[in-house]
Amino acid sequence: MREAFVATTTAILDEDPRTALVIADISGDAFATALRDHPDRVFNVGIREQLMAGVGGGLALTGMRPFLHSYAPFLIDRAYEQIKLDLGHQDAGAVLVSIGASFDAAAEGYTHQSPGDVALLDTLGGWTVHVPGHRDEVPGLLRAAARHDDRVYVRLSAQENRRAYANGSVLKRGKTLVVAVGPMLDPVLEATEGLDVTVLYTNTPRPWSIDSDLKNREIVVVEPYLAGTSARETNGRSLHLGVGAAEVRRYGTWRDHAREHGLDPAGLRRSITEFL
Amino acid sequence: MTATSAPTNPLHTLLSRITGDAKHAPSAHSTLDVLWVLYDRVLRISPETVDEPDRDRFLLSKGHGPAAYYAVLAAKGFIPEQWLDDLGSWDSPLGHHPDRVLIPGVEVGTGSLGHGLGLAVGTALGLSAQGFDRTRTFVLVGDAELDEGSNHEAIAYAAAVQLPLTVIVIDNQSSTHGWAGGIHTRFPGWSFDGVDGRDHDAIETALRKHEKTPHVVIATVGQK
Numbered sequence: 001m002r003e004a005f006v007a008t009t010t011a012i013l014d015e016d017p018r019t020a021l022v023i024a025d026i027s028g029d030a031f032a033t034a035l036r037d038h039p040d041r042v043f044n045v046g047i048r049e050q051l052m053a054g055v056g057g058g059l060a061l062t063g064m065r066p067f068l069h070s071y072a073p074f075l076i077d078r079a080y081e082q083i084k085l086d087l088g089h090q091d092a093g094a095v096l097v098s099i100g101a102s103f104d105a106a107a108e109g110y111t112h113q114s115p116g117d118v119a120l121l122d123t124l125g126g127w128t129v130h131v132p133g134h135r136d137e138v139p140g141l142l143r144a145a146a147r148h149d150d151r152v153y154v155r156l157s158a159q160e161n162r163r164a165y166a167n168g169s170v171l172k173r174g175k176t177l178v179v180a181v182g183p184m185l186d187p188v189l190e191a192t193e194g195l196d197v198t199v200l201y202t203n204t205p206r207p208w209s210i211d212s213d214l215k216n217r218e219i220v221v222v223e224p225y226l227a228g229t230s231a232r233e234t235n236g237r238s239l240h241l242g243v244g245a246a247e248v249r250r251y252g253t254w255r256d257h258a259r260e261h262g263l264d265p266a267g268l269r270r271s272i273t274e275f276l
Numbered sequence: 277m278t279a280t281s282a283p284t285n286p287l288h289t290l291l292s293r294i295t296g297d298a299k300h301a302p303s304a305h306s307t308l309d310v311l312w313v314l315y316d317r318v319l320r321i322s323p324e325t326v327d328e329p330d331r332d333r334f335l336l337s338k339g340h341g342p343a344a345y346y347a348v349l350a351a352k353g354f355i356p357e358q359w360l361d362d363l364g365s366w367d368s369p370l371g372h373h374p375d376r377v378l379i380p381g382v383e384v385g386t387g388s389l390g391h392g393l394g395l396a397v398g399t400a401l402g403l404s405a406q407g408f409d410r411t412r413t414f415v416l417v418g419d420a421e422l423d424e425g426s427n428h429e430a431i432a433y434a435a436a437v438q439l440p441l442t443v444i445v446i447d448n449q450s451s452t453h454g455w456a457g458g459i460h461t462r463f464p465g466w467s468f469d470g471v472d473g474r475d476h477d478a479i480e481t482a483l484r485k486h487e488k489t490p491h492v493v494i495a496t497v498g499q500k
Contacts, residue, residue: 020401020402020405022398040404040405041401041405043401043437045429045433046432046433046436048429048432048433050394050425050426050429051394051397051426051429051430051433053394054391054393054394054395054397054398054426054430055394055395055397055398055401056398057394057395057398058394058395058396058397058398058399058400058401058402059398059399059401059402059405060398060402061383061384061395061398061399061402062329062398062399062402062403062405062406063329063402063406064402064405064406066398081388082391082394082426085385085388085391086391086394086395089375089385090376090377090384090385090395091376091377
């Protein structure tokens with residue numbers, strides 16, 4: 001997904017002089033071409049994430065369309081007040097693109113993990129959140145975001161589904177609704193084999209657009225970030241699966257952490273079957 | 277001749293409207309003289325050009341205690357004088373910290389300290405990218421505000437890329453631990469002027485220097 005992001009953003013910068021990119025060392029090598037070709041609007045501010053967000057706000061106030069990028073915990077967690085004030089309070093927009101997700105960097109430890117990023121943005125108004133499940137979903141989301149001035153967060157991950165799907169795709173039909181967000185789709189499909197459920201895919205959890213007919217049904221939401229982030233979006237009997245809030249002080253791979261949080265197919269099947 | 281205090285008319289009257297206090301002299305407002313010089317002599321901005329893309333930008337980072345700012349905006353016709361009478365009320369666009377969305381001529385909403393410099397860096401970069409080479413960017417911070425680490429991210433980066441940006445530090449010696457060695461030493465790679473924060477001619481001269489590179493003007497006023 002990171003490669004798709006770099007290629008698409010580099011192309012957008014070539015095509016649209018209104019766009020700008022601000023990075024804070026992360027992915028500096030990947031964006032070497034863009035930095036060389038557009039020194040007037042592609043900036044590496046060094047390891048300064050608060051500044052990166054402030055610069056994004058300032059660029060937007062002059063009429064530009066800034067893209068900001070870093071590891072999720074540095075882009076969102078660290079610069080939360082800048083996101084709140086330098087973008088939201090100024091009524092300015094930007095496209096924030098993160099990598100790392102909840103535990104892509106499992107072996108790097110908790111400092112490099114951001115299970116709470118979407119929940120943090122939920123404390124603020126006006127954010128569209130995209131969680132693509134496959135690299136081929138990334139270019140379209142970025143190109144759409146470049147064309148307006150709103151606040152957009154794109155959460156990229158190393159974990160992805162075997163293929164791309166359109167937002168809102170229904171993969172199977174049955175009684176209970178299971179909403180799979182982004183890269184949770186493949187594990188959800190495997191976990192619900194033979195179960196009487198509808199599986200609905202979304203790569204755009206904010207704004208929550210699951211229609212109200214479905215919303216009032218019994219529902220399971222499976223999200224690749226903090227469990228319960230979307231709990232307030234559902235009305236009826238519901239189960240919210242995601243990453244636990246307690247820190248897991250182990251390393252390994254994202255697969256190990258997914259298993260520990262019950263987000264692997266076996267863990268999901270256990271939780272969903274019990275709920276049904 | 278060197279003026280050593282803000283004109284009592286109209287600013288004194290306007291300030292009294294805000295504070296409801298006719299006793300305190302304008303000198304109680306640390307930013308007043310710098311703000312007046314900016315809007316009266318330096319900035320290429322008027323009520324008619326608040327939305328022009330190439331207008332000069334002034335960002336008040338030190339957004340608390342905005343009475344002097346509001347008085348200057350009213351004196352220059354950006355906002356009606358009547359707005360000054362009910363500051364902070366439900367029906368007033370003027371809060372105890374300014375909101376750019378509510379007030380014509382206000383470039384950024386501030387209040388939480390340490391945000392204006394980063395926004396100003398982005399503003400200066402955006403103006404340069406669009407070819408507005410005549411447009412200047414100014415940002416005003418307080419000496420205590422510099423305690424916030426976010427300022428130093430912006431200060432270092434602006435120096436590294438030699439950004440066309442002028443920072444005014446109002447120094448009323450309010451930083452709890454002070455700045456050993458002088459505030460200007462916290463701006464390595466910047467050109468520096470120190471002025472009496474009440475001396476209009478000196479302020480103007482300093483603000484007109486070094487338009488194309490990072491420049492810091494430290495305006496010293498009496499301790500509050």
